[in-house]
Amino acid sequence: MIKKKSRVRKFDPSSEKPFTVSRSRIQGFLDCQRCFYLQNKLAIKALRSFPFRLNSATDTLLKKTFDAAREKQIPHRYFKDKKINLVPFQHEKINEWRENFQGVKFHYKKANLIIQGAVDEILINLRTNELSPVEFKSTQTKEGDSVKYLGQPYHKTWKNQLEIYGYLLEKNGFKISEDSYIVFCNASLEPKEWNEKLIFDIQIINYKIDYTWVEDVLDRIKDLLTRDKIPDFSGEDNCDMCRYLQEHQEIEI
Numbered sequence: 001m002i003k004k005k006s007r008v009r010k011f012d013p014s015s016e017k018p019f020t021v022s023r024s025r026i027q028g029f030l031d032c033q034r035c036f037y038l039q040n041k042l043a044i045k046a047l048r049s050f051p052f053r054l055n056s057a058t059d060t061l062l063k064k065t066f067d068a069a070r071e072k073q074i075p076h077r078y079f080k081d082k083k084i085n086l087v088p089f090q091h092e093k094i095n096e097w098r099e100n101f102q103g104v105k106f107h108y109k110k111a112n113l114i115i116q117g118a119v120d121e122i123l124i125n126l127r128t129n130e131l132s133p134v135e136f137k138s139t140q141t142k143e144g145d146s147v148k149y150l151g152q153p154y155h156k157t158w159k160n161q162l163e164i165y166g167y168l169l170e171k172n173g174f175k176i177s178e179d180s181y182i183v184f185c186n187a188s189l190e191p192k193e194w195n196e197k198l199i200f201d202i203q204i205i206n207y208k209i210d211y212t213w214v215e216d217v218l219d220r221i222k223d224l225l226t227r228d229k230i231p232d233f234s235g236e237d238n239c240d241m242c243r244y245l246q247e248h249q250e251i252e253i
Contacts, residue, residue, distance in 0.1 A: 010043035011225045018107055021221060023117030023164045026214075027157055029221050032239040034231040041225055058138040058185055058200075059120060063098065066121050070094075078183060079123070082204050086123035089131060094122070106171040108215065111222035119165045123181070130177035133165035133209075138185035138200070147184055148205050158182060159207060167211035180209045 011019050021040075029036040038044040069076040070088035079086055091097075097104045103118035121134035135158060141147070150159065162180040170176045182205040187198045224231070233242040 009040065011041050013226055016112075018112045018114045019225070020114040020116060021218070023103070023115075023161060026115075026164060026217060026221070027160055029217065029224070030160065032234045032242060033224055034234055035239060035241045036221075037224060037231055055138050059136050062136050062183065062185075063121070078202055078204055084204065086125055086132060089122040089124040091122075097122070104165065104168040104172060106168050108218050110215070111218050113218055113222060115164075115168060115218065117161070117164050117168055121183075122169070125177060128175070128177070130175050131169055132177045132179050132181060133162050133169065134181045134183060135161055135165075136183050136185070138187070140187040140189065144184075144186040144201060144203070147186070148203055150205065150207060159209075162207055163209045163211040164214060166209045167214045170211075176209075178208045178210075180207050181205065182207065
């Protein structure tokens with residue numbers, strides 16, 4: 001029997017090999033440095049969230065429709081309807097860049113870190129050759145009209161995603177637009193009868209990216225990984241894992 005390889009990566013300060021930090025782990029550092037340290041320095045797995053298979057299915061179907069537009073090199077209908085004249089980027093690595101645990105990669109040599117992130121889609125302005133990262137989001141909410149303002153605390157994670165993708169693409173030699181996009185799919189509850197189909201309201205949300213913060217965070221990540229002391233618990237309102245460990249004192253580190 002072949003044993004499945006664990007994706008828990010442990011930083012080894014004595015190794016000269018670059019340590020891989022994914023986009024989600026960068027967000028983990030921003031959310032809670034203690035949990036980031038436990039996972040990446042001590043190889044203690046974080047609590048796993050419940051997998052949202054419907055979201056994954058929506059992403060897969062969206063990618064198929066964008067691939068159809070990519071083949072014809074025409075704007076996707078969602079963007080055409082908004083008069084956004086961008087087409088899906090045609091590149092030999094596009095499938096790798098969109099694959100989880102692969103993604104766009106860059107070796108940040110100053111901190112000896114490999115940064116990677118799987119982007120949902122990339123669009124190109126054929127006139128300027130600028131690329132725009134795109135993120136797909138799907139849910140059901142009564143507050144769908146206000147999502148376009150990206151004003152909720154959890155929207156910061158969405159913004160960080162797009163900015164990390166922009167950073168990675170620029171470091172791979174591409175010209176990046178300040179315009180990134182979220183394809184927001186909000187399931188409708190309007191139909192009186194359910195015919196085993198979901199109907200989505202689609203919004204194209206523009207976000208102006210600024211990824212000048214990324215390398216400062218990467219430097220801070222490397223500094224944290226080289227320390228021997230576990231960071232203190234985060235604030236009680238910040239981290240579910242920290243609250244759990246404090247409430248269940250039988251777990252000691």
